[in-house]
Amino acid sequence: MKQPSKPTIRDVAAAAGVSIATVSRVLNRSPLATRDMKARVDAAVAATGFRPNRIGSQLKSASSRMIGIMVPALSNPVFADAVHGVESEAEANGYAVIVSSSDYRPQREAACVDALLAYRVAGLVLTVADAGRSPTLRTLEREKIPYVLMFNQPARPTRAAVTVDNVAAAAEAVRHLIAFGHRRIAMIAGSFEASDRSRLRHRGFAGALAEAGLAPEPVVEVGFDEVELTGHLTNLFARQPAPTALFCSTDLLAIAAIGCLKRIGRRVPEDVSVIGFDGIAISEVMAPRLTSVAQPSRQMGAEAVRLLLARLAGQRPPSRRILPHSLRAGETVIAPRQAEITVLTTALQKGRNR
Amino acid sequence: MKQPSKPTIRDVAAAAGVSIATVSRVLNRSPLATRDMKARVDAAVAATGFRPNRIGSQLKSASSRMIGIMVPALSNPVFADAVHGVESEAEANGYAVIVSSSDYRPQREAACVDALLAYRVAGLVLTVADAGRSPTLRTLEREKIPYVLMFNQPARPTRAAVTVDNVAAAAEAVRHLIAFGHRRIAMIAGSFEASDRSRLRHRGFAGALAEAGLAPEPVVEVGFDEVELTGHLTNLFARQPAPTALFCSTDLLAIAAIGCLKRIGRRVPEDVSVIGFDGIAISEVMAPRLTSVAQPSRQMGAEAVRLLLARLAGQRPPSRRILPHSLRAGETVIAPRQAEITVLTTALQKGRNR
DNA sequence: TTGTACGCGTTATCAT
DNA sequence: ATGATAACGCGTACAA
Numbered sequence: 052m053k054q055p056s057k058p059t060i061r062d063v064a065a066a067a068g069v070s071i072a073t074v075s076r077v078l079n080r081s082p083l084a085t086r087d088m089k090a091r092v093d094a095a096v097a098a099t100g101f102r103p104n105r106i107g108s109q110l111k112s113a114s115s116r117m118i119g120i121m122v123p124a125l126s127n128p129v130f131a132d133a134v135h136g137v138e139s140e141a142e143a144n145g146y147a148v149i150v151s152s153s154d155y156r157p158q159r160e161a162a163c164v165d166a167l168l169a170y171r172v173a174g175l176v177l178t179v180a181d182a183g184r185s186p187t188l189r190t191l192e193r194e195k196i197p198y199v200l201m202f203n204q205p206a207r208p209t210r211a212a213v214t215v216d217n218v219a220a221a222a223e224a225v226r227h228l229i230a231f232g233h234r235r236i237a238m239i240a241g242s243f244e245a246s247d248r249s250r251l252r253h254r255g256f257a258g259a260l261a262e263a264g265l266a267p268e269p270v271v272e273v274g275f276d277e278v279e280l281t282g283h284l285t286n287l288f289a290r291q292p293a294p295t296a297l298f299c300s301t302d303l304l305a306i307a308a309i310g311c312l313k314r315i316g317r318r319v320p321e322d323v324s325v326i327g328f329d330g331i332a333i334s335e336v337m338a339p340r341l342t343s344v345a346q347p348s349r350q351m352g353a354e355a356v357r358l359l360l361a362r363l364a365g366q367r368p369p370s371r372r373i374l375p376h377s378l379r380a381g382e383t384v385i386a387p388r389q390a391e392i393t394v395l396t397t398a399l400q401k402g403r404n405r
Numbered sequence: 406m407k408q409p410s411k412p413t414i415r416d417v418a419a420a421a422g423v424s425i426a427t428v429s430r431v432l433n434r435s436p437l438a439t440r441d442m443k444a445r446v447d448a449a450v451a452a453t454g455f456r457p458n459r460i461g462s463q464l465k466s467a468s469s470r471m472i473g474i475m476v477p478a479l480s481n482p483v484f485a486d487a488v489h490g491v492e493s494e495a496e497a498n499g500y501a502v503i504v505s506s507s508d509y510r511p512q513r514e515a516a517c518v519d520a521l522l523a524y525r526v527a528g529l530v531l532t533v534a535d536a537g538r539s540p541t542l543r544t545l546e547r548e549k550i551p552y553v554l555m556f557n558q559p560a561r562p563t564r565a566a567v568t569v570d571n572v573a574a575a576a577e578a579v580r581h582l583i584a585f586g587h588r589r590i591a592m593i594a595g596s597f598e599a600s601d602r603s604r605l606r607h608r609g610f611a612g613a614l615a616e617a618g619l620a621p622e623p624v625v626e627v628g629f630d631e632v633e634l635t636g637h638l639t640n641l642f643a644r645q646p647a648p649t650a651l652f653c654s655t656d657l658l659a660i661a662a663i664g665c666l667k668r669i670g671r672r673v674p675e676d677v678s679v680i681g682f683d684g685i686a687i688s689e690v691m692a693p694r695l696t697s698v699a700q701p702s703r704q705m706g707a708e709a710v711r712l713l714l715a716r717l718a719g720q721r722p723p724s725r726r727i728l729p730h731s732l733r734a735g736e737t738v739i740a741p742r743q744a745e746i747t748v749l750t751t752a753l754q755k756g757r758n759r
Numbered sequence: 760t761t762g763t764a765c766g767c768g769t770t771a772t773c774a775t
Numbered sequence: 776a777t778g779a780t781a782a783c784g785c786g787t788a789c790a791a
Contacts, residue, residue, distance in 0.1 A: 056467070057548075059768055070778040075770060083776065100548070105523045106469065107768030109460050110783050113410070117503075117524075124489070126686065131485040135478070138506060142517075147524055149471075150504050152492060163496075169459045170471075170501055194411075194454070278690050306690055313692035332480065333687055336632050336660055338667035413784055424762045429786055437760070461784030464767050 058099040067095035078103060109171070117147045118356065119167030121177040122201075123155045123245070124275070127303060128331040129348045130178065133201055136352025137176050144360055146173070155180070155245045155275045160187045168196065173363055176355045178202045181247045182210060197362045199355040202248055202346075211362070213355040213372045215346045217248050220376040221255025222262075224298055224326045224344045227378055229263050232386045233296040233324060236260065237268040237287055239308055240300040241275050252300045252328060268294055273304070280304075280311045288317060295323060295387035302327040302334045302343055309341075309383065324384040330377075339382035346376050412453040421449035432457060463525070471501045472710065473521030475531040476555075477509045477599070478629070481657060482685040483702050484532065487555055490706025491530050498714055500527070509534070509599045509629045514541045522550065527717055530709045532556045535601045536564060551716045553709040556602055556700075565716070567709040567726045569700040571602050574730040575609025576616075578652055578680045578698045581732055583617050586740045587650040587678060590614065591622040591641055593662055594654040595629050606654045606682060622648055627658070634658075634665045642671060649677060649741035656681040656688045656697055663695075663737065678738040684731075693736035700730050 060078075064071045069091065076084045077092040084092075095101075109115045118141050122130040134150060141148045149170060151163040157180040164187050167175060174197035179185045182205035191198050200212035228236050238256050241249040253270060260267055271283045287294060297312075299305035305327030309319045317323050320339065327334060330345020354372055361368040414432075418425040423445060430438045431446040438446075449455075463469045472495050476484040488504060495502045503524060505517040511534035518541050521529060528551035533539045536559035545552050554566035582590050592610050595603040607624060614621055623644075625637045641648060651666075653659035659681030663673045671677050674693065681688060684699020708726055715722040 106463050111770045125485045131479045149501050310690045310692040336664045338664040465785045
């Protein structure tokens with residue numbers, strides 16, 4: 052049952068009639084490798100079916116060329132896209148990626164990171180529940196493991212992060228609703244405890260309302276696996292006067308909310324306008340197309356890797372990268388009924404004045 | 406700039422005043438480790454901040470406790486879910502997971518797998534474009550690397566795979582439409598070249614139509630990143646008589662199709678019924694809820710890992726695991742207009758007969 | 760029960 | 776330009 056264990060650099064050396072040092076030089080494209088040596092080694096590599104063993108190489112060189120990545124969940128397309136970005140940028144630079152997910156449970160984060168560190172990853176790209184109070188980040192700092200946050204937007208500017216400006220982006224979403232004439236705007240937010248983004252987006256929401264002199268509407272805070280929003284929405288819309296628009300802290304929540312709204316007899320956008328946050332691909336192909344503040348998830352992953360690699364190369368890249376968000380107009384936001392009437396009236400009066 | 410390199414087992418031994426063998430035994434829970442030795446070592450581990458280096462251990466023991474995974478794309482929730490399943494099952498068994506994605510490009514598969522093999526992964530869980538003619542799988546077999554396919558359903562029964570019965574599942578979807586009274590059923594299929602699943606599902610589609618004595622409708626084959634189906638659908642529905650139902654080989658395609666249909670003035674389900682394949686989470690919360698043949702993606706990932714680990718443990722597990730699919734009734738399939746009339750008529754007659 | 764010493768596959772230093 | 780050899784961190788056979 053013993054495997055004919057894989058050929059090593061030693062086997063190649065024997066087959067080529069050279070020393071292992073020569074083989075190593077050829078494999079690593081050392082300038083010292085001469086043409087004929089290269090030819091002989093290449094032939095021997097092909098003959099033996101040799102594959103360089105990165106484990107051996109890592110042990111020696113203490114640089115693992117592996118990047119660890121931790122996200123709350125792969126089931127959210129935002130994170131799946133970001134991981135995709137991380138993976139392809141890493142791959143392009145000769146790095147492999149080890150993934151793990153915390154399942155939105157802050158207390159799992161430490162264990163995940165521990166596992167990654169056991170593999171001596173060169174660095175980490177991660178999204179934590181709360182960058183402000185994360186034992187995990189402190190561990191990484193204490194042990195001087197380079198890391199770059201994604202989506203998190205830590206208050207401490209020394210913590211490397213690639214994000215969008217969550218407060219500004221959320222405020223922009225709300226202002227978009229206000230510009231359409233909405234005055235009673237409610238928010239559905241993902242768990243504040245499990246997501247500092249959710250808190251920041253709420254701050255943007257509240258700020259935009261205050262700035263417009265509007266009364267703050269109640270915020271419905273829900274869990275991330277919560278898909279049954281019917282109860283929450285029923286309560287929300289039982290109030291008089293009912294909200295005319297809904298800002299959701301993620302697209303996933305927005306899509307779920309739209310489904311529940313339809314089922315309780317509120318049409319989107321005719322009765323209620325909805326705007327999401329993330330700009331995931333699916334929200335662009337559904338009908339009506341979801342209006343959303345899009346963040347460039349895939350690029351954020353790629354950019355996080357670039358920052359990490361620059362840091363690993365001993366450079367001093369900016370510790371923070373705020374990527375631009377963009378308001379992606381869809382079809383789920385229109386003017387509320389009353390405003391429509393106002394607009395019409397105004398238009399008629401103007402017409403008459405001519 | 407030199408890092409104060411991390412403590413090794415040797416530092417721990419020195420701190421505890423024991424030998425490295427003792428430390429190793431304690432860390433690996435060897436029965437030879439005595440209580441007091443364990444106490445001293447544990448204290449020293451804490452004092453030094455030691456973290457076992459898996460790289461060293463892997464090199465020695467030649468078993469990497471890493472699983473490689475390759476999927477066509479993380480942006481498809483089906484694969485993201487499967488990776489999630491792989492990740493958590495692997496984690497539960499002390500394995501780490503290295504991911505890579507082929508971006509639906511068959512010619513990239515070999516390079517991805519090569520990279521994974523360089524890390525001496527213990528085995529692979531993967532989805533290839535076409536399990537029937539995959540140089541990658543042949544490579545793995547030649548080099549005796551254990552692997553388990555996911556989603557692929559290879560003709561050769563020796564190839565380990567965890568899948569659903571794609572032909573039967575697709576046929577069931579089509580029979581569902583037929584049972585509702587649909588007679589003109591078209592199909593939108595993902596690229597046949599990039600997905601053997603797509604081909605099998607088409608076979609199930611054609612089989613179910615033939616079995617019911619229905620004429621085969623044209624199949625629209627589209628790329629996986631193709632989101633603009635308006636043209637295709639316009640052509641499809643310009644035919645006379647137009648199809649009354651649509652079977653899509655993935656939920657992503659179904660969602661895109663529904664969006665495009667609405668935009669060309671066909672309502673779903675009133676004018677056209679739509680059924681998907683995959684049962685991704687989002688399709689359950691949108692409105693109308695997508696009717697779909699669901700496959701247990703997350704469990705498929707987990708099951709693939711279980712199979713792989715059993716094989717690694719030297720067992721001879723069944724090489725193929727066909728997991729049950731389930732028809733998840735949503736709101737996108739109703740009876741076509743004419744059938745509705747027929748049904749009503751029948752019901753009226755029955756009522757009169759009473 | 761505990762410790763010594765070797766080897767896993769690689770890179771890199773130092774002779775030649 | 777090429778080769779011999781010493782690490783890297785760990786597990787374990789073997790000796791004590």
